[in-house]
Amino acid sequence: MLVSDQEFLDTLRGAVDRYFAAVDNWEAAYCRYYRMPGIATPSSDLVEERREFEERRRELSAMLPRVRLLCFKYGKQDVFAGLPYAALGQSAPQQRMDSAIGRGERGAVMACLIELSVLCREADCGFTSGEEKPPSLIDRIIAFFG
16 A cells, blocks of 8 residues: 555654664663673663664664655655664763764754655645746747747
């Protein structure tokens, strides 16, 4: 069943929110104890958070192809491509206080979601964007003689 672009964006917004929450939950659990950065086998106290993170990553990754198409369709930069590649646990909690997905990246994703939502609603209502291209030289010549 094919859903409209607006319904897809609403679903995507929920998936992005759940993904960010899973990253935040994992990092909160990771920061409870001193840990060595980049350990190959995560400790057993992070199993539940890691499982939740992996589920949310798969959910988001499944939506990325359609998001790429929407970004291309509306002329927006694809800021979603790097989200599934967040590296968790690459530094000790005492060395780094920021998230694996920084505020700038989160802000860019949310801004893009809002802009795509507005553009989809305008397209559904039949409005055209104010950013129309000026006619080409050939079109102007044809209009002049035609």
